Amino acid sequence: MQQVQRSDNSFNKTLQGVEQMVKNSLLTDASIQAEKAALTNQVATLKQELQQLKDSSKRERTLLTNKIQSLEQQQHMLVQQTSNVIDQLLTGRIRLVNGSHSREGRIEVFYKGQWGTVCDDRFDVKDARVVCRQLGYPTAYPTVYASARFGQGTDPIWLDDLDCVGSELDIKSCANRGWGKHDCFHTEDVGVSC
Numbered sequence: 001m002q003q004v005q006r007s008d009n010s011f012n013k014t015l016q017g018v019e020q021m022v023k024n025s026l027l028t029d030a031s032i033q034a035e036k037a038a039l040t041n042q043v044a045t046l047k048q049e050l051q052q053l054k055d056s057s058k059r060e061r062t063l064l065t066n067k068i069q070s071l072e073q074q075q076h077m078l079v080q081q082t083s084n085v086i087d088q089l090l091t092g093r094i095r096l097v098n099g100s101h102s103r104e105g106r107i108e109v110f111y112k113g114q115w116g117t118v119c120d121d122r123f124d125v126k127d128a129r130v131v132c133r134q135l136g137y138p139t140a141y142p143t144v145y146a147s148a149r150f151g152q153g154t155d156p157i158w159l160d161d162l163d164c165v166g167s168e169l170d171i172k173s174c175a176n177r178g179w180g181k182h183d184c185f186h187t188e189d190v191g192v193s194c
């Protein structure tokens with residue numbers, strides 16, 4: 001009888017152990033579920049944050065691209081303005097090319113970023129006086145050389161039928177056909193000696 005009692009006790013103990021194990025396992029299962037849910041939430045949050053980052057970096061990229069474009073436009077405008085100012089400053093400047101000294105040569109005039117020649121049509125001593133004055137070699141008796149005496153220049157032929165009064169400070173102030181308008185060839189390039 002005592003033996004049966006003992007065996008019964010041991011069975012109860014075993015049963016309790018099994019119950020505890022099942023309980024523990026259930027608990028473990030529940031905590032795994034909870035952890036899984038928490039992890040799922042974390043992953044969802046991370047995904048959201050990643051998407052937000054992507055969106056904001058896209059916005060910033062667009063902003064930066066716009067900024068760069070506007071800066072490039074400004075730069076382009078500044079380059080254009082600077083080159084216009086330089087052109088204006090240089091327009092009408094003259095030089096003497098191919099003479100045997102600095103006070104003589106083929107007359108070349110600067111316009112629109114390019115040196116060009118002057119035609120000998122109607123070019124007389126009054127026009128030459130203005131050229132010499134503008135170059136800083138004022139003289140009442142300059143010599144005019146027609147027909148490409150100092151060689152033929154290259155295109156463009158900028159001025160033709162120059163008609164200075166003689167007292168002008170520079171040749172762009174003298175009457176003429178207009179920049180680049182002419183009926184000449186480079187065989188008619190004019191030169192002076194001041």
Ligand SMILES: [Ca+2]
Binds near residue numbers: 160161184
């Ligand atoms: Ca002419």
Ligand SMILES: [Ca+2]
Binds near residue numbers: 121122161
């Ligand atoms: Ca003239």
